[in-house]
Amino acid sequence: NSKVIQTPRYLVKGQGQKAKMRCIPEKGHPVVFWYQQNKNNEFKFLINFQNQEVLQQIDMTEKRFSAECPSNSPCSLEIQSSEAGDSALYLCASSLPQQDTQYFGPGTRLLVL
């Protein structure tokens, strides 16, 4: 179904540590999204890119996360200083630039102790 690759699948960090996860979008998909799904199954949009440019991001992402999608390298999302409330499943998705299906990776499950 989806060819989006996310690594690592699981990540355990202590509070205050950096937490970095990566995503390789489907080949030919210039639009990349990051979402956070919490333990209550609620999804939160974090940021999206078209090629290397940020399209939209929420305040939390701007203040506490570092994200990029360099050309010819995986996209990455990094929490600068992890908090317990950041424990969640982080999902990367990619799509074509027009109205189109978003294809999701398997996610990185982050646990902040």
Next chain:
Amino acid sequence: GDQVEQSPSALSLHEGTSSALRCNFTTTTRSVQWFRQNSRGSLINLFYLASGTKENGRLKSAFDSKELYSTLHIRDAQLEDSGTYFCAAEAITGGYKVVFGSGTRLLVSP
């Protein structure tokens, strides 16, 4: 407020029976996607609709952009249909991001 209201939150079906899930949108929606999330967290694409209806095997989905709702019908439910189903709506404000419903946890039993 929440853009997507999904119902029911939980559903139990016996094998062979049918039912429907629904998402109501509080703002104009450009498109809707339906996913099934398995126990490992993977989101499996079921449908993408910008309008009208689509059918795939025992699943059928409809999107009414004027009346602001979408439905997912499951016919002849099978054990492997169990999982959590989400709709996700793309607003017309652009940027391509979607807003997810709260999910429907479906359990199909023998």
